[in-house]
Amino acid sequence: MELTFHGHACVSLRGEQGVVVMDPYKSGALGGAIGFSPVEVQADWVTISHYHVDHAHVSPALGAPTVVDKSGLFGGLEFRCRSTYHDRFKGARMGMTTMTSFEFDGLRIAHLGDIGCDLIREDVEALGPVDILIFPTGGTYTLGSADAPAVLEALRPRLAIPVHYECAGCRLGLEPVQALEAHIKDVERPGGSCWTSGQGLPSGNKVLVLEPAN
Numbered sequence: 001m002e003l004t005f006h007g008h009a010c011v012s013l014r015g016e017q018g019v020v021v022m023d024p025y026k027s028g029a030l031g032g033a034i035g036f037s038p039v040e041v042q043a044d045w046v047t048i049s050h051y052h053v054d055h056a057h058v059s060p061a062l063g064a065p066t067v068v069d070k071s072g073l074f075g076g077l078e079f080r081c082r083s084t085y086h087d088r089f090k091g092a093r094m095g096m097t098t099m100t101s102f103e104f105d106g107l108r109i110a111h112l113g114d115i116g117c118d119l120i121r122e123d124v125e126a127l128g129p130v131d132i133l134i135f136p137t138g139g140t141y142t143l144g145s146a147d148a149p150a151v152l153e154a155l156r157p158r159l160a161i162p163v164h165y166e167c168a169g170c171r172l173g174l175e176p177v178q179a180l181e182a183h184i185k186d187v188e189r190p191g192g193s194c195w196t197s198g199q200g201l202p203s204g205n206k207v208l209v210l211e212p213a214n
Helices: 121-127 145-155 177-182
Strands: 002-007 010-015 018-022 045-047 066-068 072-074 077-085 096-104 107-111 132-136 159-163 194-196 206-208
Touching (some): 018 096
Parallel strands (some): 159 206
16 A cells, blocks of 8 residues: 655555545635645545535546545445544634545555644544544644644554644644654654555554655
8 A cells, every 4th residue: 555645634545455635625715825746646536524625625536436524335345434622622713624544455444634623532432443544733723732632642553644733735724744843752754655565564653754755
């Protein structure tokens, strides 16, 4: 399996079962604050955490995928979706978002969407065991770098990929990914936008920073 970080919260998975794109953004959205190039991946499935334009742009460049925004069996993959708050005010400011988990090529993947509140026991149980975690870390609209240790402790993924942070392609007033280093000791930044299963999975809770591909 090959995992590619495209930018913002968008990740794609390519493996023996097909291609999954998660939370595709619209290039140029939010008055140009989303400056990444368009996501152009022919997908079999697209998962949507919430219908904000920077997370739910299912363009023709993605082909004719099955769109997944709720729990169920879609095209042979079983998806678990768990609704949670986009903020710390029970959704009063930013609404709701969806966490999604599923098994792909023998690995359990979880994408936390734009979660902006602490995980609770029911969230952890709903997501199930996690091999690879995609989690937001930029703060402002989601959980931030100071919240990352609690997220990792609750879910205990083998590999964790931070997304949704400030960088050249995202100008939303978020924390940069470097802010994680003040809260987590084991942060690796090898360069490149992809991770492959051939590299092997660590024993647990390793944070790998990928560079945006777009």
